[in-house]
Amino acid sequence: MSTSAVGLRASRPAYALFVLPFVACYALLLLWPLAKGVWISFHDHDLLSNDSFWVGLANYQELWGDEVFHQVVWNTIRFVLISTPIFVVLSLMLALALNRQGKLATLLRATFFCASVFSVTLITLVWKLALMPERGLIAQFFSAMRLPELPLLTSDNLALLTVALVTVWWIIGLPMIMFLSALQQIPSDIYEAAALDNTPRWRVLTHITLPSLKRAIILVALIEVIRQFQVFPQIMLMTNGGPNNTTRSVVQFIYEQAFMQLSLGYATAASQVLLAIMLMGVSTQLWLERDRGGQR
Amino acid sequence: MAGLKLENVCKRYGAVQVIENLSLDVAEGEFVVFLGPSGCGKTSLLRMVAGLEEVSGGRILIGERDVTVAPPGQRNLAMVFQHYALYPHMSVRENLAFGLKNIGVPADEIARRITESARMLELDTLLDRKPGQLSGGQRQRVAIGRAVVKEPGIFLFDEPLSNLDAALRGRTRLELAQLHQRLGATMVFVTHDQIEAMTLATRIVVMKGGAIEQVATPAELYRRPATRFVASFIGTPGMGFVPVQRAPDDRGRAVVTVPGGHWLTTRVSTHGLASQGLVLGVRPENLRVAEQGPLRGRVELVEFLGERTLAHLKLEGGSPLIVTVPAGISPRLGSHVAVSVDVAEAHLFDESGRAHHAQESLA
Numbered sequence: 001m002s003t004s005a006v007g008l009r010a011s012r013p014a015y016a017l018f019v020l021p022f023v024a025c026y027a028l029l030l031l032w033p034l035a036k037g038v039w040i041s042f043h044d045h046d047l048l049s050n051d052s053f054w055v056g057l058a059n060y061q062e063l064w065g066d067e068v069f070h071q072v073v074w075n076t077i078r079f080v081l082i083s084t085p086i087f088v089v090l091s092l093m094l095a096l097a098l099n100r101q102g103k104l105a106t107l108l109r110a111t112f113f114c115a116s117v118f119s120v121t122l123i124t125l126v127w128k129l130a131l132m133p134e135r136g137l138i139a140q141f142f143s144a145m146r147l148p149e150l151p152l153l154t155s156d157n158l159a160l161l162t163v164a165l166v167t168v169w170w171i172i173g174l175p176m177i178m179f180l181s182a183l184q185q186i187p188s189d190i191y192e193a194a195a196l197d198n199t200p201r202w203r204v205l206t207h208i209t210l211p212s213l214k215r216a217i218i219l220v221a222l223i224e225v226i227r228q229f230q231v232f233p234q235i236m237l238m239t240n241g242g243p244n245n246t247t248r249s250v251v252q253f254i255y256e257q258a259f260m261q262l263s264l265g266y267a268t269a270a271s272q273v274l275l276a277i278m279l280m281g282v283s284t285q286l287w288l289e290r291d292r293g294g295q296r
Numbered sequence: 297m298a299g300l301k302l303e304n305v306c307k308r309y310g311a312v313q314v315i316e317n318l319s320l321d322v323a324e325g326e327f328v329v330f331l332g333p334s335g336c337g338k339t340s341l342l343r344m345v346a347g348l349e350e351v352s353g354g355r356i357l358i359g360e361r362d363v364t365v366a367p368p369g370q371r372n373l374a375m376v377f378q379h380y381a382l383y384p385h386m387s388v389r390e391n392l393a394f395g396l397k398n399i400g401v402p403a404d405e406i407a408r409r410i411t412e413s414a415r416m417l418e419l420d421t422l423l424d425r426k427p428g429q430l431s432g433g434q435r436q437r438v439a440i441g442r443a444v445v446k447e448p449g450i451f452l453f454d455e456p457l458s459n460l461d462a463a464l465r466g467r468t469r470l471e472l473a474q475l476h477q478r479l480g481a482t483m484v485f486v487t488h489d490q491i492e493a494m495t496l497a498t499r500i501v502v503m504k505g506g507a508i509e510q511v512a513t514p515a516e517l518y519r520r521p522a523t524r525f526v527a528s529f530i531g532t533p534g535m536g537f538v539p540v541q542r543a544p545d546d547r548g549r550a551v552v553t554v555p556g557g558h559w560l561t562t563r564v565s566t567h568g569l570a571s572q573g574l575v576l577g578v579r580p581e582n583l584r585v586a587e588q589g590p591l592r593g594r595v596e597l598v599e600f601l602g603e604r605t606l607a608h609l610k611l612e613g614g615s616p617l618i619v620t621v622p623a624g625i626s627p628r629l630g631s632h633v634a635v636s637v638d639v640a641e642a643h644l645f646d647e648s649g650r651a652h653h654a655q656e657s658l659a
Binding site for chain 2 (some may be wrong): 194197198199276
């Protein structure tokens with residue numbers, strides 16, 4: 001064995017220098033705020049006076065009994081439950097439909113992806129105009145069809161669904177691109193083998209394409225669960241949490257507690273609960289990956 | 297089991313003509329190999345037979361049935377792909393059963409065929425594994441098994457050995473030959489490897505530039521190549537070519553002047569032979585170092601191969617020539633040697649590349 005080979009295998013403290021920039025940034029920008037957040041959540045921290053005193057688990061106990069917090073957690077879970085399946089199914093369908101060559105498919109792929117690039121302010125402005133009662137595009141469409149007007153943003157039952165659909169419209173392009181990328185990874189000769197095996201189209205989809213996309217489907221679902229649990233700006237701009245708190249999300253609750261009520265300890269406790277939910281999502285991914293690995 | 301007939305088959309990609317008016321008959325039970333360099337159209341042709349590429353013109357018949365526009369699954373054939381093309385999420389058993397389930401074969405019949413082919417291909421212990429858990433050779437056997445269980449009229453193989461290492465390639469080649477003997481099925485095999493072609497084929501179709509150069513048995517192809525391209529493509533080391541001049545004939549036999557001015561009386565008939573632009577073609581094993589030989593050259597390189605030695609010569613006219621030397625004799629580098637030609641195995645090629653072979657009647 002050559003000297004250089006030995007050198008490469010040996011562990012030397014100097015090698016740590018190569019990873020130090022990343023570790024430093026990671027610790028400074030992620031670990032430290034995370035630890036600080038946990039620490040603050042055990043305090044009653046007034047942002048205005050900057051007074052802080054230890055309260056232990058009192059903030060968590062208060063969250064446990066806070067009906068508004070229960071409501072926002074439930075709203076957020078409902079939002080995730082509504083938007084994630086639509087994201088997965090719709091983006092998969094779009095990817096399947098647009099996974100072909102040709103100018104039209106290219107144009108449509110670009111169009112769907114373009115919406116994701118626009119800022120949330122622009123998107124919500126456009127949709128608020130479209131959803132405006134009486135004069136909005138949707139209202140006029142219902143009127144033209146002689147249908148009763150739907151109070152999409154003002155109904156307790158429809159507001160969250162409407163925001164979820166707008167969110168899907170806004171960022172469907174990204175999961176679609178991920179599915180397109182996964183679809184293009186499937187070797188074409190597998191489809192040729194399926195054609196020689198006399199496989200009907202539906203069976204190709206269910207027995208070849210979807211199983212080949214299993215990892216991508218899990219990944220997209222997981223990313224969307226994590227992203228949608230953090231839903232905030234579109235709700236803030238479209239409904240401001242209303243009507244009757246039916247669209248208020250956990251992140252909006254945290255924002256309001258921290259920067260409007262100035263109760264930083266309470267807000268960080270709520271954010272730790274959100275973090276716990278995120279970690280459950282990550283754990284689910286790891287569990288699913290472990291299962292997949294075992295099957296191979 | 298079925299035969300295959302190609303009638304004036306054409307393939308165009310836009311303005312590019314890849315295959316032009318190609319016709320071929322493959323009899324039932326034949327093992328036909330499409331052989332040629334990259335880009336000669338052999339894979340396109342196989343894919344057209346499989347129905348994976350559209351035919352731009354002509355007809356394809358399998359058995360008596362015209363399948364030119366039939367979908368791949370309805371052509372009564374099975375294909376083994378270069379990269380195996382196994383379904384990665386299915387077990388070996390499911391891979392083998394998938395095509396049969398698609399056409400509604402009863403479960404007990406599927407089980408019987410899988411058991412039989414698994415035994416034949418030594419896949420018994422692998423049936424519950426996924427392709428990702430198999431070695432390259434095992435995957436290739438599964439791919440072959442998937443074709444075997446379908447009991448097709450024709451087996452198609454698209455360079456199935458090219459991803460295997462040398463040892464495994466040799467072994468799989470042998471297994472394919474045994475499989476053909478056992479099943480007696482019609483097989484069409486695409487390769488650019490002449491060893492595979494020579495060892496497996498009952499007939500070889502040599503292709504160049506989208507056209508057939510020659511269709512013949514391996515022995516005929518080797519001994520009587522129809523063109524200079526075939527002569528140069530078949531055989532390792534390749535045939536040596538020496539430009540020659542026509543000299544006065546000898547009782548119907550062509551006599552040529554080789555570089556250096558010596559005469560060589562061949563057994564090639566003068567009938568239809570061009571008067572100029574001829575090239576003498578001889579394989580290394582048909583040349584012998586001999587003091588009175590008409591070809592003279594300098595030894596540039598000596599390759600020791602165990603049972604024989606190859607001497608690379610540079611002839612007086614500058615043409616390279618390889619001569620097989622019996623084991624135990626090693627010509628000295630830089631020395632000048634004379635080489636005699638076994639005229640029974642010497643060919644003349646005209647300017648168009650067409651071969652004129654030695655004839656026994658002129659011995």
